[in-house]
Amino acid sequence: MSSAIGPLGKRSLIFAHRGANKEAPENTKSAFDQALSYPIDGMETDVQLSHDEVAVLWHDRFLTKIPGLEKKHIDDFNFEQLNAMNFAGHFGQSVRAEGIMRLQEFLDSYRNRCHLLIEIKNRDWEERSRHQTKVWQTLDMVGTTQGDAILVSSFDLDSLIYAQQYRPGFPLVYNFETDQTLADAERILQAQPFLHGLCLPIESLNEPFVRLLRSQGKSIAVYTCNSDEEINKALNLGVDILISDLPQKALRLRNA
Numbered sequence: 001m002s003s004a005i006g007p008l009g010k011r012s013l014i015f016a017h018r019g020a021n022k023e024a025p026e027n028t029k030s031a032f033d034q035a036l037s038y039p040i041d042g043m044e045t046d047v048q049l050s051h052d053e054v055a056v057l058w059h060d061r062f063l064t065k066i067p068g069l070e071k072k073h074i075d076d077f078n079f080e081q082l083n084a085m086n087f088a089g090h091f092g093q094s095v096r097a098e099g100i101m102r103l104q105e106f107l108d109s110y111r112n113r114c115h116l117l118i119e120i121k122n123r124d125w126e127e128r129s130r131h132q133t134k135v136w137q138t139l140d141m142v143g144t145t146q147g148d149a150i151l152v153s154s155f156d157l158d159s160l161i162y163a164q165q166y167r168p169g170f171p172l173v174y175n176f177e178t179d180q181t182l183a184d185a186e187r188i189l190q191a192q193p194f195l196h197g198l199c200l201p202i203e204s205l206n207e208p209f210v211r212l213l214r215s216q217g218k219s220i221a222v223y224t225c226n227s228d229e230e231i232n233k234a235l236n237l238g239v240d241i242l243i244s245d246l247p248q249k250a251l252r253l254r255n256a
Contacts, residue, residue, distance in 0.1 A: 012239050012254060013041035015117055016247040017224050018059060025065075025088040027057040028098045032110060040247045042115030044223075047103050047138055049130055054079035055103035055137045058087075061125055065090040075126070104141050111142075115149055117221070117241065118142070119175065122156035131159050139167045147171075148219070153199055157188070164194045171196035173221060182208050189216055197240070199223060202230045210237050225250060 019031025020038070027045055035043055046059040056079065063069040066085055074082070083099035103118070110116060120138055122131040142150050153173035154160055160172045174188065178201045185198060189212075197219030200209060205222050213220050221241035225231045231253050234242045244250040 010240070012235055013115060013241050014247050014250045014254060015042040015044045015115070015221075015241055015243045016040050017044050017243050017245045018046065019043060020247060022245055025091040025095065025098065027059065027101065028088055029101060029109070030088065030096070030098060032106070035247060036110075036113060038248050038251060040114060040251065042117060042241070043110060044117040044119065044243050045106060046119045046121050047134060048074050048121050049126075049134050049137075050077060050079040050082055050100075051075050052078040053130070053133055053137075055134065055141070056082060057101045057103060057106055059121065061121075061123070073125075075130075103138065107141055111145075111150060115151075117151045117153060117173070117243070120152060120154040120156070120159055122154055122159045128158075131156065132162055135159050135163045136166055139163060139170060142170075148196065151196065151221075153221075157192070160195070161192065164192075168194075171219075173197050173199050173219070175199045175223075176201060176204060178203055180204070182212065185209065185212060189213075189218065197221060199241075199243075202234060205234060205237060205239070207237065210239075228253065 016035035018026035020034035021031050024030035024034045032043055045057050047055050048058045050056055058074050061073050063072045086097040087100050088095045088098040120134050148171045151171050151173050153175050155175040157174055160174055163172055174195050176198055199221035202222050202225050219240045222234045222239045223243040225234050225242050225244045226246050231250050235254055242250055
């Protein structure tokens with residue numbers, strides 16, 4: 001039976017991955033509102049920049065889900081152009097059309113309703129100056145927050161170092177790739193003690209990782225837990241945040 005209990009008796013928090021993305025188009029208002037129809041604890045989303053440097057919610061660089069634009073990039077278009085596109089169309093012709101959501105709109109709508117985990121999608125395809133713009137825009141929009149009610153994460157460690165310099169003390173989470181090891185975690189945590197915690201792929205999560213992070217007082221998030229086996233593994237190891245495409249299943253297993 002799953003304990004679902006992390007440190008200090010706190011139970012694992014269930015976060016909807018890009019909203020309830022199996023029931024509505026990911027990273028849209030419909031997906032976030034659907035996620036909140038369940039008693040979830042938080043939501044995860046992804047931040048990118050339009051060509052004119054508006055922070056928007058989208059996971060991929062390519063617009064593969066927009067018919068006719070499969071080879072175009074999110075940063076090829078200004079915000080007004082993106083907002084005129086239908087980011088819900090791939091989910092079916094009967095689904096209500098939705099333009100792209102701005103980060104500011106997301107924060108205004110949901111920050112007082114649940115925890116938020118905002119992943120800054122900084123990858124090698126962009127200039128470093130745009131990486132930094134994305135970071136400071138995100139932190140400025142979030143502004144003052146209580147504790148870990150809003151977390152910011154990235155796979156790009158340099159972006160998190162910049163974020164710490166820009167806003168010391170803000171809770172920042174480093175996302176691990178599947179090929180990164182326990183030794184990598186030990187080295188990174190020693191070099192960057194400001195990190196609030198790590199977000200691990202479920203494939204990498206194990207007891208040695210948990211012992212390391214707990215010994216240093218760091219939080220543990222895990223992605224993306226969808227099967228019963230994955231969800232129960234994360235719950236039994238007492239992670240702080242369990243990110244799932246199926247938050248209703250994760251809630252059911254946690255509360256069983």
